[in-house]
Amino acid sequence: xxLFRAEGLTVSFSRAGERAxxxxxxxxxxxxxxxxxxxxxxxxxxSTLLRACARMIERDGGALYLNGAPSDAVALTxxxxxxxxxxxxxxxxxxxxxxxxxxxxxxxxxxxxxPPSDSELANLLDRAALGDVELGRDVSQLSGGQLxxxxxxxxxxxxxxxxxxxxxxxxxxxxxxxxxxxxxxxLVGESMTCLRIRHRAADGFAAGTFELKDGALSYRENxxxxxxxxxxxxxxxxxxxxxPVAAGREGGLR
Amino acid sequence: xxxxxxxxGYVELFAASALMLVAGIVSYKLELGQTRxxxxxxxxxxxxxxxxxxxxxxxxxxxxxxxxxLALVFMISAATQIATSRVKSEVKGLIPAVFxxxxxxxxxxxxxxxxxxxxxDPWYNARQLVPIAGMIIGNAMSAIAVAIDRLFSDLxxxxxxxxxxxxxxxTAREAAFPSIKAAIAAGMTPVLATMSAAGIVTIPGMMSGQxxxxxxxxxxxxxxxxxxxxxxxxxxxxxxxxxxxxxxxxFAADGYYLDKGIRE
Numbered sequence: 001x002x003l004f005r006a007e008g009l010t011v012s013f014s015r016a017g018e019r020a021x022x023x024x025x026x027x028x029x030x031x032x033x034x035x036x037x038x039x040x041x042x043x044x045x046x047s048t049l050l051r052a053c054a055r056m057i058e059r060d061g062g063a064l065y066l067n068g069a070p071s072d073a074v075a076l077t078x079x080x081x082x083x084x085x086x087x088x089x090x091x092x093x094x095x096x097x098x099x100x101x102x103x104x105x106x107x108x109x110x111x112x113x114x115p116p117s118d119s120e121l122a123n124l125l126d127r128a129a130l131g132d133v134e135l136g137r138d139v140s141q142l143s144g145g146q147l148x149x150x151x152x153x154x155x156x157x158x159x160x161x162x163x164x165x166x167x168x169x170x171x172x173x174x175x176x177x178x179x180x181x182x183x184x185x186x187l188v189g190e191s192m193t194c195l196r197i198r199h200r201a202a203d204g205f206a207a208g209t210f211e212l213k214d215g216a217l218s219y220r221e222n223x224x225x226x227x228x229x230x231x232x233x234x235x236x237x238x239x240x241x242x243x244p245v246a247a248g249r250e251g252g253l254r
Numbered sequence: 255x256x257x258x259x260x261x262x263g264y265v266e267l268f269a270a271s272a273l274m275l276v277a278g279i280v281s282y283k284l285e286l287g288q289t290r291x292x293x294x295x296x297x298x299x300x301x302x303x304x305x306x307x308x309x310x311x312x313x314x315x316x317x318x319x320x321x322x323x324l325a326l327v328f329m330i331s332a333a334t335q336i337a338t339s340r341v342k343s344e345v346k347g348l349i350p351a352v353f354x355x356x357x358x359x360x361x362x363x364x365x366x367x368x369x370x371x372x373x374x375d376p377w378y379n380a381r382q383l384v385p386i387a388g389m390i391i392g393n394a395m396s397a398i399a400v401a402i403d404r405l406f407s408d409l410x411x412x413x414x415x416x417x418x419x420x421x422x423x424x425t426a427r428e429a430a431f432p433s434i435k436a437a438i439a440a441g442m443t444p445v446l447a448t449m450s451a452a453g454i455v456t457i458p459g460m461m462s463g464q465x466x467x468x469x470x471x472x473x474x475x476x477x478x479x480x481x482x483x484x485x486x487x488x489x490x491x492x493x494x495x496x497x498x499x500x501x502x503x504x505f506a507a508d509g510y511y512l513d514k515g516i517r518e
Contacts, residue, residue, distance in 0.1 A: 056417075056508070058508070076508055077423045077425055077509070080420065084421060084422065089414050091414040093415060103422070151418075155422070
C-alpha cells in the first residue's frame with residue numbers, strides 16, 4: 001500500500017537576484033514496509049527534496065499525500081510528526097540519553113500521549129545494539145556512531161509513518177553505517193516507510209533507489225529487494241534546471 | 255546642610271571639560287585612535303544635555319499632556335535606534351517591536367510610579383514623569399539590547415538543534431524557547447547586579463542627585479528603592495515583550511528556522 005506520495009514538487013530559490021529552479025515536477029511514491037535510497041550528485045537538491053516532503057521549505061508547487069490525504073488538510077506540526085526528517089547532524093540536546101529519547105513528548109504535538117517507559121526505551125536501545133548504553137548516561141559521553149543511533153531511535157520512538165533520513169550515516173565508519181542501515185530496515189517494520197539519502201555503496205536494505213540529477217528524479221527498483229516492493233510513479237519526474245545551481249545541504253540549504 | 259542645587263557657572267562648566275584632556279592625552283600617547291571619538295563624545299555630551307536642559311525648562315513651564323507625550327515618544331524613538339544598532343546579528347524589522355516594548359514598559363511602569371507612588375499633580379507632571387521615564391527607558395534600552403543580541407546569537411548557534419525540534423513537530427516557539435529564556439535571563443542580569451551593589455558599592459544616580467541637591471539621605475534612599483524596583487519591573491516587561499515579538503524573525507511563516515542560506 002502506498003503510504004506517502006509527492007506529485008509535481010517544484011522548488012526554486014533566488015541567487016544573485018535570479019530565480020533558479022532546483023527541481024521541477026518531481027514525483028515519488030513510497031510503499032509501506034520499505035526502505036528507499038535517494039542518491040545524486042552533491043548540490044542536486046536531495047536534502048531540499050526531503051525538506052519539501054517534510055514541509056520544511058517553501059515549495060513553488062506540488063502536492064503531498066499521506067495515506068491518500070493531502071498535506072493541506074493536516075496542521076504543519078502534525079504533518080512533521082508523521083513525516084519525520086532526521087538531519088545529517090545527530091543534534092541531541094544536552095542531558096541524558098533518556099532526556100533525548102523522550103524529548104518529542106515534551107512538545108505540544110504529542111500532548112496527551114504517554115511517553116515510552118524506561119523498559120520500552122531500554123528495549124529500543126537493545127534493538128539498536130546499544131544495550132550497554134544506560135538511559136541515564138550523559139550524551140556528551142557517547143561516540144559518533146552512538147549519537148547517530150540515539151538520534152535515529154528518538155525519531156523511531158515516535159513511530160512516524162514516514163521517516164526521511166538525510167545522510168545520517170555520513171560521518172560514520174563502514175561498520176557503524178551498516179549497523180544504522182540494518183537498524184533502519186529492522187525498525188521500519190510493517191507500518192512505516194523510509195526514504196534515506198546515501199552517498200555510500202548500496203547496503204542491500206533498500207527496495208528501490210531514487211536518483212536526483214540535473215533537476216530530474218528517476219527511480220529504479222533494486223533487484224535484490226524486489227520482493228519488498230516499491231512502485232515508481234515518480235519515475236517520470238521531468239525536471240530541468242534553468243541555471244547551474246547548487247543547493248541542499250551541500251549548497252547551504254538543508 | 256543647605257537645601258537646593260548648587261548652580262555651576264558656564265566658565266566653570268567649560269573649565270571642567272579640561273578633565274577630558276586626561277582621556278585625550280592617554281589616547282594620543284598610546285595611539286589608541288580614539289582622540290576624535292573622545293572629542294565628539296565631549297561635544298555631544300555638552301550639546302545634548304544643555305539642549306535637554308532648555309527643552310525641559312520649556313516643558314516644565316508649558317506642560318500639557320500632549321507635549322509630555324511627544325517628549326516621551328522622542329526619547330523612546332532615540333532609545334529604539336540605539337538599542338537596535340547594538341544588536342550584532344543581522345536581523346531585519348526589529349524597530350517596531352523594540353519601540354512597542356519600550357513604549358509599553360516605560361509608560362505603564364512610569365505612570366504607576368508617578369501616579370501611585372509619587373502622587374504627581376497633574377499625573378503627567380513633566381518634572382516627575384520625564385526624568386522617571388528617562389531612567390526607565392535608558393535602562394530598558396540597555397536591557398533590550400543585551401537580550402536581543404543574546405537571543406539571536408543563541409538562536410543562530412542552536413540552528414541544528416532547532417531544525418531537529420521542528421522536524422520532530424515542534425512549533426517555532428517551542429524550538430526557540432530555550433534561547434528566549436537565555437535572552438531574558440541575560441537581559442535581567444545587569445539591573446539585578448546593580449540592585450545587589452546599591453548602597454554598598456555604588457550610590458545610584460538618582461540618590462546621588464538628590465543628595466547633591468540637599469535632600470534627606472533616608473528620603474533619597476526610599477526614592478532610590480522605588481526607582482530600582484521600577485527599573486527591574488520595566489526591564490522585565492520590556493525584554494519579555496521584545497524577545498517574544500522578535501524571535502519569529504528567524505522563522506518562516508511555516509515555522510521552520512531560516513538558515514542563513516535561505517533568508518531572503
